[in-house]
Amino acid sequence: MSNHRTISKKGIIATALALILLLSGCAAGQNAGSKKAIKGGTLTYGRPASVTSFDLFKEITSNNAFAIDKVFEPLVSFDKNGKVINWLAKSYKVSSDGLTYTFVLRDGLKFSNGKPVTARDAAFSIKHHLSAGGPLAIEAKVDSVIANNKQTLVIKLKKPFTPFLAQLANFSNGIIPYNFDGKSEKQFFKKPIGTGPFAVEKWNPAGDLTFKKNTYYWQKGKPYIDKLVFKTISDDTQAVNQLKSGEVDAIESVPLENAKALSQGSDTKIQTDGSWVTEQVFFNTLDKNLSDVHVRRALALAINRDGLTKAVTFGYAKTAHSLLPTTITYNSDASVKALNYNVAAAKKELAKSTHPKGFTTTLLIASGNSAVKQEAQIIQAAGKAIGIHIKIQSVELATFRERFFAYNYSMMINSGQADFPDADSILAFQTDPKGFSKSYWTHYTNNTVTKLLYAGEQTADGPKRAKIYAQMQQILANEVPYIPLYYPDIVIGHRSSVKGLVVLPNGSVRFEDAYVK
């Protein structure tokens, strides 16, 4: 008995000690757990429009771009501050004459079907993009693209092209398998295979999209989530409702008037940062009224941009003066002489035009975005003050795009956005009448501007390039093919339980570090 008792005492002490150890171990485990990502689960992301295509060489709009960049990845990419970083390439070298670019691929890279990625795949992708052209064509004059060995790719240019590296970071320069993995191009993009963190599992081009985790992803152990669902919610107020109710984990388009409330919500948060976007009013310069520069200048002078920005963006934007947002190097927001709000000057300007007594025109907007609706009414009132009667035409997003792609509009509200971190991205897209976008479908043509654009592309970074872009932005501010309204911040709304979202300045979100607690 006594013996038994002692044993039992020892036993109690031992058990107690073990318990203490175990508990402390648990506590340590918990601490580590709170910092560690949780693996598995599904993250549902609400977006305003469906993904209609994965063809990275032909697509341009953000609804597709931000899905394409989950599947395909470029050699170099950019971080959340817009700095170019190594991505599929572990290193790169640029020759001193700016003509030879040598990329070395990461070791052990694989596509989502498990096949290795070689320099031959990369060469095929770049060459195919060169021949395909498309809306985000490689503008540099490329001499040759050669796979030196399995991991080394050498691109030679005929002429230096300063934004080349930044442009390669664009989603449109993603790497695809050689020869579309033996399939036809059309077939391939229906079931795309890339190196990105996710692969397509289920896709309805008129509805939702489900990605599954790419188990061969080169960032070891990532992505943490098993599935990523893009849920289409075309109305931004609806999106907020669904976020609040927990039906979605995050939303891409937050009506800014709700941003503050979401940031202070008990189970919702926002992530916000400066963007590469400039919200603008665009003029169709082929339109009989708006081809007149005085008319455009009059409208620019009639709009109270400061008031509009304050009323519409609730502190999540800066009033714009120049075309390039302040997040992009060579913006001239502080130095440009913009046409600021002055109704008397606007009337004088209109008097100089071919329509001194005003006219009636239309303003095309995409429905479903509450800020744009408000902007349209402010612009309508501004026009009325100087005798320009503006009818607002609100159409569904897909129709909106079809209309302006066909120049079937007079004025529209839209945003210009850089796809890669260089001034050339927005400037080439919005000023080159020969480019795919024909000066962002304004058809604005000015030879001096075009010459400056090409000069800027070939001038090495430095004060000379800065001067060229300042000059360009001043001409654009004077001739107003578009009125820059404001530079919006990116605001992504998410549940408090969602961690690790990386918001990029182009508005896309990286999900490889994301998890749901």
Add this chain to the structure above:
Amino acid sequence: MLLLLVSLAVFAPLISRYQPAAQNLADILRPSSANHWLGTDQLGRDLFTRLIYAARTDLRIMILAEILPFCTGIFLGMLAGYYGKWIDALVTLMTNTLIAFPFYLIVIVVAFASGAGERGIYITFALVGWIVFARVVKGLSASLRKQEWVASAKVLGLPDSRILLFHILPNVLPQAIVVLMTDMVGLLVAIVTLGYLGIGIAPPTPDWGTMISEGQTFIYSKWWLSTIPGFAVVYTGIALSLIGDGLADLWRRK
């Protein structure tokens, strides 16, 4: 109830010192105050002013859009009921065909064809609004036709037009007016719905539907922006229904 609303609508410019479309971007989303009784909206426009001007817009459209279908409906209904036979068959065919299409589908088609706005509402209602009147009036006139006094009037040699105008019409009119009141509620809701969907009244013209839709974004912080115009719709609906009921009771007692 309706009188209050109509007088607010009619005398809107005298009651409010603001213009319904006048924006003040420095003074947006204010709560109720002495200067702005119901506060201001997202563009700094006075909410009360917009509310009563919207009553003007919506009530005006409601009444104007009812005139044509009301007259056509009664006319066709009487003809069909009184003469029967092929006229009846034709009117029935037309009503049955049009009734097969949902109202909003027709509005959307018309809005696409003629552009969104007031015109679309008038056209659609002229196309389909008469059906409800025609059906009621047809039934009534058919039963009246069989009554003795109509038969005797015929025997006396009175022309059909006289019988229809002076004998049938006064007897079917009260019922048609009762129907008109309920129909107006439906039409008002339709106007507001279309405004809400963005295919009705175009901005900056104030309308309850667009007010509800624009205020919706602020529902969590400024709930009154949508709620007050919503209440106005309900108020008008109840007022019209009460009148309809009252009239029906009155004529029934007679």
